[in-house]
Amino acid sequence: MSDVPTVGIIDLTGEPTTDDDAISVIPDRSGPRDADPEEPRRLVSAWDSENVIATGLAGASSLAFTWLVYERLTPLSGIVGFLLSWWATFVVISFLVAWERRDVLAARDHLARTLAVTAALVVLVPLIAIMVGVIGKGYHSLRLHFLTQDQSSVGPLDSATKGGASHAIVGTLEQVGIATLISVPLGFATAVFLNEIGGPLSKPVRMLVDAMSAIPSIVAGLFIYAALIQSGYIRQSGLAAALSLSVLMLPTVTRTAEVVLRVVPGGLREASLALGAPEWRTTWRVILPTARAGLTTAIILGVARTVGETAPLILTTLGNTGFNGNPFHGAQAALPLYIFQLFRQDLPNSVTRSWNGALVLITLVLVLFIIARIIGGRGPGHISRFRRWRLARKGLA
Amino acid sequence: MTTTQEAPVSRPFTGTRREPAAALAARRVSAWFGSRKVLEQVSLDMPAREVTALIGPSGCGKSTFLRILNRMHELVPGAALGGEVMLDGRDLYDRGVRPTDVRRRIGMVFQKPNPFPSMTVAENVVAGLRLSGIKLNRAEGVETVERCLRQAGLWNEVKDRLGEAGGALSGGQQQRLCIARSLAVKPQVLLMDEPCSALDPTSTRRIEETLEELKEQVTIVIVTHNMQQAHRVSQSCAFFLAGENEPGRIVETGSTQKMFDNPDDSRTLDYVSGRFG
Numbered sequence: 001m002s003d004v005p006t007v008g009i010i011d012l013t014g015e016p017t018t019d020d021d022a023i024s025v026i027p028d029r030s031g032p033r034d035a036d037p038e039e040p041r042r043l044v045s046a047w048d049s050e051n052v053i054a055t056g057l058a059g060a061s062s063l064a065f066t067w068l069v070y071e072r073l074t075p076l077s078g079i080v081g082f083l084l085s086w087w088a089t090f091v092v093i094s095f096l097v098a099w100e101r102r103d104v105l106a107a108r109d110h111l112a113r114t115l116a117v118t119a120a121l122v123v124l125v126p127l128i129a130i131m132v133g134v135i136g137k138g139y140h141s142l143r144l145h146f147l148t149q150d151q152s153s154v155g156p157l158d159s160a161t162k163g164g165a166s167h168a169i170v171g172t173l174e175q176v177g178i179a180t181l182i183s184v185p186l187g188f189a190t191a192v193f194l195n196e197i198g199g200p201l202s203k204p205v206r207m208l209v210d211a212m213s214a215i216p217s218i219v220a221g222l223f224i225y226a227a228l229i230q231s232g233y234i235r236q237s238g239l240a241a242a243l244s245l246s247v248l249m250l251p252t253v254t255r256t257a258e259v260v261l262r263v264v265p266g267g268l269r270e271a272s273l274a275l276g277a278p279e280w281r282t283t284w285r286v287i288l289p290t291a292r293a294g295l296t297t298a299i300i301l302g303v304a305r306t307v308g309e310t311a312p313l314i315l316t317t318l319g320n321t322g323f324n325g326n327p328f329h330g331a332q333a334a335l336p337l338y339i340f341q342l343f344r345q346d347l348p349n350s351v352t353r354s355w356n357g358a359l360v361l362i363t364l365v366l367v368l369f370i371i372a373r374i375i376g377g378r379g380p381g382h383i384s385r386f387r388r389w390r391l392a393r394k395g396l397a
Numbered sequence: 398m399t400t401t402q403e404a405p406v407s408r409p410f411t412g413t414r415r416e417p418a419a420a421l422a423a424r425r426v427s428a429w430f431g432s433r434k435v436l437e438q439v440s441l442d443m444p445a446r447e448v449t450a451l452i453g454p455s456g457c458g459k460s461t462f463l464r465i466l467n468r469m470h471e472l473v474p475g476a477a478l479g480g481e482v483m484l485d486g487r488d489l490y491d492r493g494v495r496p497t498d499v500r501r502r503i504g505m506v507f508q509k510p511n512p513f514p515s516m517t518v519a520e521n522v523v524a525g526l527r528l529s530g531i532k533l534n535r536a537e538g539v540e541t542v543e544r545c546l547r548q549a550g551l552w553n554e555v556k557d558r559l560g561e562a563g564g565a566l567s568g569g570q571q572q573r574l575c576i577a578r579s580l581a582v583k584p585q586v587l588l589m590d591e592p593c594s595a596l597d598p599t600s601t602r603r604i605e606e607t608l609e610e611l612k613e614q615v616t617i618v619i620v621t622h623n624m625q626q627a628h629r630v631s632q633s634c635a636f637f638l639a640g641e642n643e644p645g646r647i648v649e650t651g652s653t654q655k656m657f658d659n660p661d662d663s664r665t666l667d668y669v670s671g672r673f674g
Contacts, residue, residue: 267511271575274469275582276501277528285528289515380515381562388517388560395539396519396559 062089138359152322167323168338174327178242187253195261213251220247221312238327244312253302260294296376310336335361419485419585420445426480437644448617450627453637458645467503468496503586504579510571512563519559525582549577569600589619
């Protein structure tokens, strides 16, 4: 390598030296953790059996009380009102029970916990309701050929199982794909600028990005229509749709990526610079890889922001009942547009087809998210099998 | 070895060649953060192949001084400095000297272990080379990883864990990994900012042993709050002190022996014997 001896200046022959006893022993992480299954473990959770029984009894007594009020004492009726009253009574009773069993502090703690759990459940309700609703309405008439056929030979009165949405699926994938290819590099570059370079320009840029995130989606479509289509640069096509989607995706990706980069510890940046690395390599090899999981989230949020957008597509790609796999030429379908246009026909079978499309759209989003999480979602300390294999070939693993 | 006409600091860095340990000298260094002056007219010689310890109470400018020595100070917004820092007789702050070249020659180990979490143990060791755009072939990579981990006293503990993430090691191991990482770029000087303050006594001892072995090859400057540590590892000492609302100054410098046994200034004696600070 060089004429200057590099090994041997310090005589460390590789064998454990006399100070070997100073090595602190790190437990082998790969070994079995539960060596002794016999050893009993103490339960320290707040949800011991006594608590569960107390909560159950509070639920039962509040149910009985509410039933008494609704059925015997007052002329009240209605299931929603009943459930709300039951819940309110439950909160009060469980608060009193906790007070009786412990003290007022524990009761307050219990109350806060009850309210937080309730809020979480309330948030889940619409989500589950949408999933159940879409699946319930969509799956009856969904056939496998829905993914391979288009609507070009389907009339409004044909059976709901005829034809498919391959044209719309391909359209959505291409349009969102192109929009992602445009927005993600631009958004990440802007985030890097805001975080790593900064300067007097960063404030106006950040303000512009914020303003951009408030653009109504129909305006994004109008903008592409007026700036590029009306003035003759491009025709209505999948590309035009992708451009209008990227207008919407850019601020989401930028802001999320910026927040994610901001939380990368400054010590890593300093460590890299102190090794003599130039700033761009520090960003490329240290900052971005450390923030990989968060940057994946930024992409996911950007895609989620745009994949269901309908308004900008109406003006930029028009929609199509036939298959057009070329995003650069001619009108192209998209799943949200497909859902919208069929639902508007207001015929039973068209509406059913529309629900099929909604189910496929939700599934598509789910699949994309799962793929994104698998590829980039782990923490920075996760070394994938593929990377380990590549490193092993370089002798670095 | 430095017979070429080029200035040592601006000579291109090759990565395979080792420059000998070099003397570092600060001449009338002052530092400001905004309008606040934190260091005043600090002059200090840090001889080659020796460990120099910077001691003094918190807030007296030791860390700032250390960061001036490898041009990390200028990364802080609003930071300014005056004076000169000479490496083998050349000013680091001369026009035309690139900060990246300076930092490759003068490495730094921080108070908090900061291995790159996205890299494996082995990748962390060669990170400095890859971050400088130096490509290593397989043999060079393997050799560098083993040599630097041995120098940092970590090889025996991690030789079977080279493919694990750098963050999976214990705190003391992470800090020695950071030392190995600094050594891989073959610096002439190694700056250490309280490298053991977050570590247990065993890890501290291992790092001190590492310093003892390294000082033949690199000049070491270490900031420490631990008087015993300064006494154990260093050959010369500089005592920093800052009055209330005043910039930090050097009260006294000299051989560690003298500073601890028979200092000229009574404040030094008070500090090293634990009567204040």
